Amino acid sequence: MTPALEARDVTVTIGGKTLVDRVSLKVRPSELLAIVGPNGAGKSTLVSVLAGDRSADDGSALVDGVPIGSLSRRDLARRRAVLPQGCHVAFPFRTEQVVMMGRYPLLRRGHLPGPADHAAVASALRTTDTVHLAQRTVPTLSGGEQARVSLARVLAQDAPIVLLDEPSAALDLRHQQQVIRLCLHLAAEGRAVVAIVHDLNQAAAADRVAVLHQGRLVGCDAPAHALTPTTIAQVFGVDVDVTSHPSDGRPVIHPADYRYSERNSQEHRPHQRHNRAGGSGSRSGGAFPYPGRGGR
Amino acid sequence: MSAQGWWRRSAVGLLVVLLAVAFVANLGAGAVTVPPGDVVAVLLHHAGLGDSGAVPKFDAVVWDIRLPRAVLAALVGGALAVAGAALQAVFRNPLAEPRVIGVANGAAVGAVATIVLGFEVVGIYTVPLAAFVAGLAATGVVFLVATQGNRTETVTLLLAGIAVEVTAAAGTGLLIFLADDQQLRDIVFWTLGSLAGATWTQIAAIGPPILLATIGLCVLGRDLDLLALGDREAGHLGVRVGQIRGLVVVLAALATGAAVAVAGVVGFVGLVVPHIVRLALGPEHRRLIPASALGGAALLLVADLVARTLVVPRELPLGVVTALVGGPYFLWLIRSQRTEEGGWG
Numbered sequence: 150m151t152p153a154l155e156a157r158d159v160t161v162t163i164g165g166k167t168l169v170d171r172v173s174l175k176v177r178p179s180e181l182l183a184i185v186g187p188n189g190a191g192k193s194t195l196v197s198v199l200a201g202d203r204s205a206d207d208g209s210a211l212v213d214g215v216p217i218g219s220l221s222r223r224d225l226a227r228r229r230a231v232l233p234q235g236c237h238v239a240f241p242f243r244t245e246q247v248v249m250m251g252r253y254p255l256l257r258r259g260h261l262p263g264p265a266d267h268a269a270v271a272s273a274l275r276t277t278d279t280v281h282l283a284q285r286t287v288p289t290l291s292g293g294e295q296a297r298v299s300l301a302r303v304l305a306q307d308a309p310i311v312l313l314d315e316p317s318a319a320l321d322l323r324h325q326q327q328v329i330r331l332c333l334h335l336a337a338e339g340r341a342v343v344a345i346v347h348d349l350n351q352a353a354a355a356d357r358v359a360v361l362h363q364g365r366l367v368g369c370d371a372p373a374h375a376l377t378p379t380t381i382a383q384v385f386g387v388d389v390d391v392t393s394h395p396s397d398g399r400p401v402i403h404p405a406d407y408r409y410s411e412r413n414s415q416e417h418r419p420h421q422r423h424n425r426a427g428g429s430g431s432r433s434g435g436a437f438p439y440p441g442r443g444g445r
Numbered sequence: 446m447s448a449q450g451w452w453r454r455s456a457v458g459l460l461v462v463l464l465a466v467a468f469v470a471n472l473g474a475g476a477v478t479v480p481p482g483d484v485v486a487v488l489l490h491h492a493g494l495g496d497s498g499a500v501p502k503f504d505a506v507v508w509d510i511r512l513p514r515a516v517l518a519a520l521v522g523g524a525l526a527v528a529g530a531a532l533q534a535v536f537r538n539p540l541a542e543p544r545v546i547g548v549a550n551g552a553a554v555g556a557v558a559t560i561v562l563g564f565e566v567v568g569i570y571t572v573p574l575a576a577f578v579a580g581l582a583a584t585g586v587v588f589l590v591a592t593q594g595n596r597t598e599t600v601t602l603l604l605a606g607i608a609v610e611v612t613a614a615a616g617t618g619l620l621i622f623l624a625d626d627q628q629l630r631d632i633v634f635w636t637l638g639s640l641a642g643a644t645w646t647q648i649a650a651i652g653p654p655i656l657l658a659t660i661g662l663c664v665l666g667r668d669l670d671l672l673a674l675g676d677r678e679a680g681h682l683g684v685r686v687g688q689i690r691g692l693v694v695v696l697a698a699l700a701t702g703a704a705v706a707v708a709g710v711v712g713f714v715g716l717v718v719p720h721i722v723r724l725a726l727g728p729e730h731r732r733l734i735p736a737s738a739l740g741g742a743a744l745l746l747v748a749d750l751v752a753r754t755l756v757v758p759r760e761l762p763l764g765v766v767t768a769l770v771g772g773p774y775f776l777w778l779i780r781s782q783r784t785e786e787g788g789w790g
Binding site: 202222223224225231240243253254256259306 | 534537538539664670672673674675678682684685723727728
């Protein structure tokens with residue numbers, strides 16, 4: 150099967166600094182790929198190449214097997230939707246109008262939105278829990294509400310490829326969980342979904358996790374294989390315990406130790422306690438929300 | 446449909462009525478006051494709809510003297526407002542106006558230079574032609590400086606606009622310094638804006654570029670909407686941002702250049718009208734652009750009426766009238782919007 154989205158040896162260099170270094174990955178339809186990595190790892194740069202915002206200095210990005218640069222802007226807009234990080238609307242457009250903008254690539258010039266477009270907007274508003282904001286002007290909404298409106302706009306675009314740059318960043322806990330569930334739902338509908346995620350426990354819900362470190366792809370695998378304590382220690386420089394979730398066995402990542410000490414606040418400690426993901430050796434049992442606490 | 450929807454639709458109708466009233470009032474006012482009924486009779490007579498075909502009273506005053514000026518006022522006002530609305534969308538800033546792309550000050554240099562240096566290539570049309578060409582040239586410089594490798598950054602465009610504007614203003618200042626008294630009188634007349642001496646030839650000359658720009662910007666309405674989300678986001682939704690921005694700047698310069706060439710520098714219309722229309726109708730450009738054209742035309746017809754009749758027999762400069770009313774009104778607007786809409790967002 151042709152991957153919906155593919156990076157082939159993508160390299161991006163800006164001002165002599167290599168932000169993305171020979172990254173290759175494929176995203177298939179019906180798949181949610183989470184991209185994780187510390188700040189400055191090149192996640193957003195990689196996604197902007199996959200979105201067609203910028204071209205790779207070396208290597209190439211392909212949409213449905215076609216080089217992304219060879220597609221027209223409009224054609225591309227019908228194939229993939231992008232949720233940027235923090236979108237700021239310049240004029241007092243109402244929520245409903247902004248979400249309708251997601252339909253613009255599908256409208257013929259000079260034609261007004263039809264029933265299908267209005268239905269898509271209504272459905273996107275419901276899914277993102279923004280129906281009550283439909284008549285409000287977007288600049289007057291809170292940051293989290295604006296983020297959900299942007300997400301609704303992306304949903305209204307109804308594209309087979311969806312790229313999300315930190316979709317849950319500004320959201321409260323309930324909406325964070327809704328967004329992850331939504332990403333899985335979009336994948337279940339047959340779309341190829343790529344999301345940059347900071348919370349490793351949210352990333353663990355994805356089908357695969359790509360771990361970026363200093364521009365390089367360190368691993369791209371099922372969460373249980375990608376999010377091991379060794380990888381996390383190496384990439385993020387923190388000690389974690391990984392247990393497996395009692396309901397579906399996905400890895401659950403816990404900070405190993407929150408107690409303050411000069412040592413673990415200043416430098417990364419060599420990892421001492423590792424529990425392999427999915428293993429049964431967790432110190433206080435996988436069902437307890439924070440195993441570390443039981444040991445104190 | 447909601448009450449808002451009803452208001453939005455009737456507001457367009459209201460604008461049309463407002464424009465018609467402003468038009469008739471402008472044609473009626475002056476040294477000889479013509480009642481609205483007679484103004485309408487003259488217009489109907491020339492449209493071939495008058496009764497009996499007898500020439501109505503005041504035909505010469507309304508048709509020959511005042512009509513060209515009123516039509517010119519409507520065209521100039523509409524052009525400035527449409528250009529302002531489009532540039533605000535491109536710059537994602539409600540404070541943008543035709544001045545930011547250098548066209549107004551560029552045109553001023555062209556006009557003042559021909560006055561001071563005494564060029565006369567095509568008779569009385571030398572000044573407007575020089576203004577038009579210099580205005581577009583100034584915008585061209587702004588655009589070339591701001592474009593690198595097919596990319597035009599908004600901030601660079603804005604900064605280049607300021608640089609060109611300042612340079613052009615200095616050039617105008619230098620020329621004013623060199624001018625003699627009679628030339629100074631002409632310069633003041635031009636830089637403060639006036640519609641005196643309007644002719645059908647002027648209308649025929651500036652009508653096509655203004656109509657072309659207005660229609661073009663109406664067609665680009667959806668792209669202008671998407672630009673409000675930001676350049677990247679607009680690109681994600683299929684807008685070729687670089688090309689669209691270039692096209693909008695060219696169309697805005699065309700409309701403004703044409704308007705400024707015949708009317709001189711008339712400030713504030715391009716800033717205030719889109720703003721008021723946006724408050725009334727919302728920011729969707731499909732409505733905002735044509736409604737701004739109507740609103741700008743109506744506003745300049747009223748401003749011209751005031752300029753002609755306030756200190757009879759003299760005439761106030763048009764730009765002074767628009768700025769004198771527009772400035773304080775805008776202050777009030779900024780103040781009230783800060784409290785109601787949560788600032789500029």
